[in-house]
Each structure stands twice: as structure tokens, then as C-alpha cells.
Amino acid sequence: MIPAASTPSPGTAISVRGVVKYVGEGDARFQVLKGADFTALRGEMMFLVGPSGCGKTTLLSLIAGTLAADAGELNVFGQDLRRLGSDRLAAFRARHVGFVFQQFNLIPSITVAENVSVPLLIRGLAPRAAEARAREMLARVGLADRADTRPGKLSGGQQQRVAIARGLVHEPDLLLCDEPTAALDRDNGQQVMRLMRDVARDPARCVIVVTHDNRTYGYADRMAEMEDGRILRVLENQADIRAHHAAAG
Amino acid sequence: MFRLALKMLVGDRGKYALLVSGLTFSTMLMAQAMCLFCGIMSWTVSSVRNIRASVWVSDPMVEQVNDNKPLRSSDLSRVRSVPGVAWAAPLYQGAQQARLAGGDIKGITLVGLDSATLAGAPGRILAGRLEDLRLPNTVIIDEFAVERFSEATGRAFGIGDVFEINDREARVVGICRAERSFTGGPYIFTQYERALDYAPAQRKMLSFILVGAAPGYSADEVAAAITAATGLRGWSESALIWSTLDWYIANTGIPINIGLLVVVGFVVGIVFSAQTFYAFVLDNLRNLAALKAMGLTARLLVPMLLLQAITVGSIGYGFGMLLTSSFGFFTLGYGRIAYLMPWQVPVVAGAAVLSICVFSALLGITKVVRTEPAIVFR
Numbered sequence: 210m211i212p213a214a215s216t217p218s219p220g221t222a223i224s225v226r227g228v229v230k231y232v233g234e235g236d237a238r239f240q241v242l243k244g245a246d247f248t249a250l251r252g253e254m255m256f257l258v259g260p261s262g263c264g265k266t267t268l269l270s271l272i273a274g275t276l277a278a279d280a281g282e283l284n285v286f287g288q289d290l291r292r293l294g295s296d297r298l299a300a301f302r303a304r305h306v307g308f309v310f311q312q313f314n315l316i317p318s319i320t321v322a323e324n325v326s327v328p329l330l331i332r333g334l335a336p337r338a339a340e341a342r343a344r345e346m347l348a349r350v351g352l353a354d355r356a357d358t359r360p361g362k363l364s365g366g367q368q369q370r371v372a373i374a375r376g377l378v379h380e381p382d383l384l385l386c387d388e389p390t391a392a393l394d395r396d397n398g399q400q401v402m403r404l405m406r407d408v409a410r411d412p413a414r415c416v417i418v419v420t421h422d423n424r425t426y427g428y429a430d431r432m433a434e435m436e437d438g439r440i441l442r443v444l445e446n447q448a449d450i451r452a453h454h455a456a457a458g
Numbered sequence: 459m460f461r462l463a464l465k466m467l468v469g470d471r472g473k474y475a476l477l478v479s480g481l482t483f484s485t486m487l488m489a490q491a492m493c494l495f496c497g498i499m500s501w502t503v504s505s506v507r508n509i510r511a512s513v514w515v516s517d518p519m520v521e522q523v524n525d526n527k528p529l530r531s532s533d534l535s536r537v538r539s540v541p542g543v544a545w546a547a548p549l550y551q552g553a554q555q556a557r558l559a560g561g562d563i564k565g566i567t568l569v570g571l572d573s574a575t576l577a578g579a580p581g582r583i584l585a586g587r588l589e590d591l592r593l594p595n596t597v598i599i600d601e602f603a604v605e606r607f608s609e610a611t612g613r614a615f616g617i618g619d620v621f622e623i624n625d626r627e628a629r630v631v632g633i634c635r636a637e638r639s640f641t642g643g644p645y646i647f648t649q650y651e652r653a654l655d656y657a658p659a660q661r662k663m664l665s666f667i668l669v670g671a672a673p674g675y676s677a678d679e680v681a682a683a684i685t686a687a688t689g690l691r692g693w694s695e696s697a698l699i700w701s702t703l704d705w706y707i708a709n710t711g712i713p714i715n716i717g718l719l720v721v722v723g724f725v726v727g728i729v730f731s732a733q734t735f736y737a738f739v740l741d742n743l744r745n746l747a748a749l750k751a752m753g754l755t756a757r758l759l760v761p762m763l764l765l766q767a768i769t770v771g772s773i774g775y776g777f778g779m780l781l782t783s784s785f786g787f788f789t790l791g792y793g794r795i796a797y798l799m800p801w802q803v804p805v806v807a808g809a810a811v812l813s814i815c816v817f818s819a820l821l822g823i824t825k826v827v828r829t830e831p832a833i834v835f836r
Contacts, residue, residue, distance in 0.1 A: 270832040275751050296755055303753025310834050314748035318469020319462065330459050331753050359469075387835045 222415030228281030243438035259435035307376035311388035315360040322356040366397030463762035484727025485778020491719035497796030504637035509578040511668035522702035528662035542675035547572035570653025586632025598632035603644035739822035751831035771815030
């Protein structure tokens with residue numbers, strides 16, 4: 210029996226309570242999340258940081274609804290994800306969630322505009338209308354002139370900007386970014402983060418960024434630090450973030 | 459999304475070309491083998507097609523048209539007396555040898571036609587006149603005989619030329635079009651009585667009796683009436699064709715040998731296409747997982763992959779059938795290869811290619827459906 214989720218407050222975008230996740234089977238079974246708790250709010254860009262293997266990406270997958278939790282409560286924009294079947298989860302993601310992946314995951318054989326239009330096509334929009342909106346979104350990320358190019362012809366930074374446009378084109382409530390600057394050099398990384406701050410920020414939207422890249426920490430509103438499958442601490446503002454990381458060296 | 463699926467397919471040009479060429483090759487192998495099979499089978503019934511009659515009568519033990527168990531001459535009168543028989547004419551058919559001027563000897567299929575009616579005469583005379591067969595020592599030869607005899611004599615062989623059959627003169631008065639015989643010997647038409655002169659003497663020489671059905675009787679009815687009234691075996695033309703085909707299928711290794719070629723084509727198609735399509739899916743797995751993460755359900759993903767597989771299948775099938783038809787067109791012009799493409803060949807080849815595509819797609823679909831969208835975060 211799945212316990213009923215507690216009702217989050219109106220400003221809460223994501224509420225994670227005591228979430229447990231195992232991976233593998235038999236002797237290889239391993240507990241990745243050991244009761245993670247955290248809350249993300251609407252209108253904020255929250256960073257999830259921590260050493261490799263601490264469970265950041267697994268937690269991101271659970272929030273995205275691409276993995277199911279073994280225990281605990283997981284509420285995303287008022288929806289208890291544990292109560293949704295796979296089709297309704299897919300529909301939820303199509304409607305409410307945008308993604309920016311570390312490796313961009315742009316389809317190489319179609320144009321940039323077609324790539325950006327994919328979330329709209331999944332939601333059933335007509336191709337012509339979808340592509341028109343995709344071109345508008347590309348203009349917002351400064352790539353209007355590259356709409357008809359194949360992704361392979363773009364630089365890494367440009368590809369990630371395309372991925373951001375794709376993540377936002379259907380105006381999701383939640384944007385999940387997995388190491389968005391990991392495949393980029395410093396300048397491109399900063400450019401991508403500025404862009405995310407400019408176009409992704411919306412009073413109704415929550416942006417979650419999983420990252421290792423401490424050069425981007427200045428863009429976080431709040432930061433949750435993870436270690437060994439748990440949230441170790443949440444740094445509530447930039448001053449705390451800077452102070453903590455200065456102390457950590 | 460279906461447009462997107464097609465663009466993904468065509469956009470990966472290397473794999474797309476590999477898939478199409480694999481299916482083209484597979485289609486060609488299968489269709490080619492089936493056409494050769496049909497061609498060889500059509501050669502086994504070439505006598506029925508070249509010697510045209512609605513009803514054939516044979517010894518009751520005869521199973522097919524190339525089976526020679528001669529009748530008695532008196533059987534002709536018995537057949538003529540059966541109700542429904544409009545006319546009945548004797549026919550000689552046998553393998554003989556032609557000796558050419560230079561001494562070269564060629565195998566032939568000698569056909570003796572009733573001198574009064576010339577019943578069973580070839581349908582298309584290309585040169586000369588059929589009636590000239592009534593002149594002494596005359597024969598009409600088919601195009602293949604012209605080609606073979608010309609090769610052997612080193613000059614254009616044709617009307618007015620002479621050769622020997624069992625030391626008796628045969629003078630060419632006409633050239634006809636005839637389908638190749640299964641044994642490879644060209645068809646030589648002459649009068650029945652002259653054929654008996656040419657052929658070594660036997661107690662019984664009447665190979666078949668050709669019969670025309672009287673108005674109001676079908677060929678099957680007349681054949682059945684002859685069988686019932688005479689104890690001989692009456693055949694409608696189509697019954698004799700099918701019995702001959704059945705006999706060759708049951709008593710020769712042709713279906714197995716050619717069937718193996720078809721199976722090889724099918725297996726090549728499956729292995730090649732399934733492997734390439736699977737590799738295509740694996741290459742795109744992260745992108746497909748990303749689509750799943752973005753909310754694409756299996757209900758839409760499965761038809762997308764099926765569409766991709768069926769699209770390459772249709773294109774490969776089209777190219778394969780085009781190449782097979784072109785090969786058939788040129789070889790038929792050349793005329794030495796058994797080749798026939800009835801409508802069943804494209805249908806069977808199409809069904810085989812479709813099954814290859816569906817199988818290939820299912821491998822990819824299984825992989826994609828089992829893939830967790832979460833792999834895009836790893």
C-alpha cells in the first residue's frame with residue numbers, strides 16, 4: 210500500500226521525503242538513496258551537488274519519473290508520482306517536465322528546429338505549428354540563424370543552447386538539467402548558465418541542476434549537498450553557498 | 459512523430475543505404491530463385507503449350523506430358539466415337555537426333571502432326587508457311603533450332619536448308635516460335651506419318667491423341683467421357699499441365715535445390731536486415747531513451763520503429779524486384795535461361811520481405827521498450 214503524500218505548501222514545486230532507491234539484484238543489489246529529503250520551490254534554480262556516486266542523478270531520475278522510488282514520498286507540482294502508471298507518468302513528463310542532458314541528446318539526423326520541436330510533437334501539436342514555436346524558442350536562445358542546420362555542425366555550447374530551447378519549448382513547470390556544463394569549456398559553460406538564468410527563470414517554474422562544476426555555483430538560488438544517498442545540507446542563499454565553498458577550499 | 463521517424467531513418471545515410479541494399483539483395487535472391495523455379499517448371503510443360511489442343515488423350519499409366527507410353531493406332535477410332543469429341547488427331551512426340559551437313563549431331567524434340575488437319579501446329583510461324591509441311595520430307599523448326607544449327611554449321615541456318623533425322627532428309631520450310639523444352643532439344647514439327655518414318659520403328663508409335671471438344675461440351679467433360687468410355691486417360695490442357703508440374707515437383711530435386719536458394723535469400727535478408735536495423739536502434743538508443751524521458755510512450759514508439767522497418771523494406775523490395783525484372787527482361791531476350799515471373803513471385807517475395815522487416819523491427823522494439831529512459835542521465 211502506497212502511503213498518501215503529505216500536501217506540500219503552495220510555493221513548493223518538489224517535495225521529496227524519505228525516498229529510498231535500490232539498484233541491481235541479488236548480491237549486486239545496492240542502496241543508492243537512503244532516505245533523501247528536500248524541497249524545491251517555484252521560481253528558483255536549485256543545484257544538487259555532491260561527489261560522484263552520492264545519488265544525485267538517481268534522485269534526478271526519480272523526480273523526472275523515469276525511475277520509480279522503492280519507498281518514501283515524491284511530490285512534483287502537486288502530483289504524487291508513485292501513484293501514476295507508466296503511461297500517465299509519460300504524459301506527466303510530456304506536459305510538465307523539460308530536460309537538458311549532459312550529452313545534449315540531440316538527434317543528429319534532423320535539423321535543429323526539428324529537434325527543438327520534438328516535445329511539442331510528443332504532445333500532439335501539428336508539425337508546422339511545432340516548428341514555428343521551435344523557431345521562436347531558438348530566437349530566444351540566440352540561434353535563429355542556425356534553425357535549419359544539423360546539430361553536428363554546431364559547437365558544444367551551441368548544441369547545449371539548442372537542448373535548452375528543446376527543454377523549454379513546451380513551457381514546462383520543471384526543468385531538469387543533468388550536468389549541463391560538463392561537456393563544455395569554461396566560456397561556453399558560463400554562457401549556457403547565463404542563458405538558463407535568463408530564459409528558464411519564471412515565477413512558476415522550478416529549475417533543478419545537477420552539477421559537479423563549481424564554476425557555475427554562482428547561478429544557484431539554493432544548493433542541496435548530497436553524500437552517501439542522503440541530503441547532507443541545504444544552503445539557502447548565495448552568501449551561504451560562497452561561504453561554505455570558500456571554507457571547503 | 460512518424461515524419462520524424464522517417465527523417466531519423468533517412469538521415470543516417472550509411473545505415474539506411476546498408477539496410478536498403480541488404481533488403482534489395484535479399485529480395486533479388488528470393489525472387490530470382492522463384493523465377494528460375496517457375497521458368498524451369500514452365501519448360502516441363504512446354505509441349506502442352508507448343509502443341510495446342512483443348513483435350514489430350516494418353517495411355518492410362520501416363521502421368522505427365524513428357525512420359526512416353528504409346529497408344530495403339532486403333533485407339534484413335536475409339537476416341538473419335540466418344541460423344542462430345544468434335545475431332546481427334548494423332549500426335550507423335552519423341553526425342554530424336556538431327557545430323558547436320560558438317561556431321562554435327564543435335565538432340566531434338568520431334569513432333570508429328572496429323573497431315574490432314576495439322577492439329578497441334580505451333581501458334582506462331584515466323585517464316586515460311588505451315589501448309590508446306592504437306593510437301594515431301596519437310597519440317598518446321600523453332601528459333602532455338604535455327605540458333606543451334608547455325609552455330610553448328612557456321613552459317614545462318616534457315617528455310618531451304620537440309621539436315622537428316624535417322625538418315626532421312628528433313629528440309630526446312632518454316633521457322634516457328636516455340637517455348638523451350640525441358641530436355642533442351644529444339645522443337646521440330648513435321649507430318650505424323652513422316653515422323654513415324656524418322657523415328658526408329660516400334661510396335662506402338664502414337665504418343666498422344668489430340669481432341670477438340672464439340673460445341674456445348676467443356677474440355678473437362680470430354681476428357682472425363684473419354685476416360686470413362688475408352689479406358690484411356692483423357693486430360694484437359696490445364697489438367698495435363700498441373701499433373702506434369704506435380705510430377706516434376708514430386709520426382710525431381712528441382713524444388714529442393716531452388717527452395718534452398720529461396721531460404722538462403724530469406725536468411726541473408728533476416729541476418730543482414732535484423733543486424734543492421736538492430737545496430738541502427740542501438741546507435742540511436744540514447745536518443746530514443748531521451749524521447750521516452752520526454753514523454754514518448756511505447757504506443758507511439760513501436761509504430762515509429764515499425765514504420766522505419768517497413769519503409770526500408772518497401773524500398774529494398776522495390777529495388778530488388780526492379781533488378782529481378784531487369785535480369786528477367788535481358789535473359790528472356792537472350793533466351794537460354796529458364797525464367798518466368800508469375801504474379802505469385804512478387805507476392806511471395808513481398809510477404810517474405812515484410813516478415814523480415816517485422817522481425818528486424820521486433821528486435822529493435824524489444825530493446826527500446828526494455829530500455830529505461832533514465833539511461834540518458836547516466
